[in-house]
Amino acid sequence: MSFRPCSRVACPEESAATLTFDYSDSMAVLGPLSLRREPHSFDLCERHARLTSAPQGWQLVRLRMTTDGAAGLDCAE
Ligand SMILES: [Zn+2]
Structure with a gap:
């Protein structure tokens, strides 16, 4: 499996989570790293x-x- 760096500019860390945007519901979902x-x-x-x-x-x-x-990642509500 290839190394997947963080999407943030200039961040060298390896990804640990995936942020997905659902535009129809105006919802951003932060969850485990997607495959x-x-x-x-x-x-x-x-x-x-x-x-x-x-x-x-x-x-x-x-x-x-x-x-x-x-x-420490919990539901935001
Ligand atoms: Zn980062």
């Missing part, structure tokens, strides 16, 4: 996944992560 790249998703490292917030008017849904390193 393959999707058109409207962005891979993020653990740190950037934690720092991510939804754009204005969007809802951010954090799926519970199973890896130990992602502890």
Whole structure:
């Protein structure tokens, strides 16, 4: 499997989560790293996944992560 870097500019970390945008529902879903790249998703490292917030008017849904390193990711509501 190839190395998948974080999508953030100049971030060298390996991705640990995937942020997917559902444009029809104005919903951003942050979950475990997807197996393959999707058109409207962005891979993020653990740190950037934690720092991510939804754009204005969007809802951010954090799926519970199973890896130990992602502890602290909880539902935003
Ligand atoms: Zn990053």
